[in-house]
Amino acid sequence: MNRLCTAIAALAACVAIMIAPQSASADPADIDAAARGVVRVVIIDTDGTDDLLLSHGSGFAVSSTRIVTNAHVVRAVLRDRTLRIGVVPSEGDDASFAKLIDYSPKNDLALIEITEGLRLPPLVVAGTIDEENSAVVAVGYPGNVDMAQGLRMRDYFDSQPPVKSRGFLSGIRPSRQFDTVLHTAPIAGGNSGGPLLDACGKVIGVNSFGAMTGASDAEFFFAISTKELLPFLRQNDVTPRVNALPCRSLADIEEEEERRTQLAQEQSRNELAAKAEAEREKRARVRQEASLAVQTERENAMAIAAILLLVGAAAAFIAFQAKQAEDGEKKMMIAGTVAAVAVVAALALWFTRPGLDAIDRRVNAAMADDAGDAGDDGNGSGGSTISVASGPLICTLEVDRSRITGTPERELEFGWDEQGCVNDRTQYGFASGSWSRVFVPNEEDAVSVNSFDPGSQTFTVDRYLLRRSAMEKARAERGTYSPPSCNADDAANKLGDMQGAVLDLLPDRPNERLVYSCRAKTTGGEP
The missing domain is CATH 1.10.287 (Helix Hairpins)
Structure with a gap:
């Protein structure tokens, strides 16, 4: 029986390798964006003059302060009150302690909460797993890499980028009485609790353990399925960001948009x-x-x-x-x-x-x-005149034209006037023939560029998920100017020039693009 299982496993590995070129590869920008919310989880002995590192694993943010990891990573804390849980982010120097919120050994999940000022960007959980789009990435802090680098004990408390290993989805199956995702992305001790991501950077599992292999056996690894993760989060009053849309590349969407434009022109x-x-x-x-x-x-x-x-x-x-x-x-x-x-x-x-x-x-x-x-259309406007958006609008998300990696609003209200003033309070800039407004928030590591085309009545949101160092540069550049108020003298052109320096800092492509089609807002059933 063991030989048969080994043969089947080897055959499955060969099949995975054969179909690998046909699978969509993971987008590095999406994986990097997700990695911002991956942390090292350390268990510290505080019963001495110096804090002593006992063990470590990985985890990832599901809210700004709550982190998912494996139950076996934090098991020791339940047995010894002198032990504490530490959270070390992938960048910055604001490591923090955390407290245990829930511990579920039956499916090897645990939820911890940061007790100090650290805030993390939460990852998006996949609502479905696309087995045809089977490229996966394991993100975490494998101990063998730390050893190879010669890290000393105190180095584990310093922020370091997590390790990303690529592989392919091999199946979804129950194991040890809970659902798991079988994959070939290499993990090791220290990866436990880290996320398994799809090609768009969405969580499809929580890495937990690997198969016991011999020298000639194929290597497979197991992640706890989102079928276990989502109920666990909801029973702890965590509302995760869930996205059930298929994983699509921005290049594919731009190609489709080009075809759509060519078709419309034809x-x-x-x-x-x-x-x-x-x-x-x-x-x-x-x-x-x-x-x-x-x-x-x-x-x-x-x-x-x-x-x-x-x-x-x-x-x-x-x-x-x-x-x-x-x-x-x-x-x-x-x-x-x-x-x-x-x-x-x-x-x-x-x-x-x-x-x-x-x-x-x-x-x-x-x-x-x-x-x-x-x-003559009956109101003197002339039927051949292009309808230019103005006034209150309702904008609906065009899913087939968007690359959605988060959980955006499906519909929003948008007020526009000819001077580029939105909702009577936010001035948009005009440059290179287009209207846009750049938003650089202080509470989120993401830059949004909102643009509007009055002729086609299309509202677009491009979101760039940046690392903390890039965000600091964007915030510094944004701090050099104050946007003019609506209806100020030459406000649109001035703001268009001001925003250029921030735009120059952004990558060539956004992580997320939301395209909304707008129409006049109805009042009392009449347009």
């Missing part, structure tokens, strides 16, 4: 071509109708003019005959008058008949009238 070109063709056909039809009408009017005018000339000639002949008669003076005057009127009318009709240039004038007038009718 559709627009086709619509313009169809409109132009319809206009050409319409113009030809109108020209034909105008040409027929003008030709008919010309022929009618010429025919009537000819008849009037004949009438005039006949009247002139009668007048001439009346002149020869002794009593024909009155008859001559009447006939002469008729002849003169007929000739003048004939000449007037001849010279006022429509020319061939009347065809073009009538075609242009008819096309202009039709264009005016088509453009």
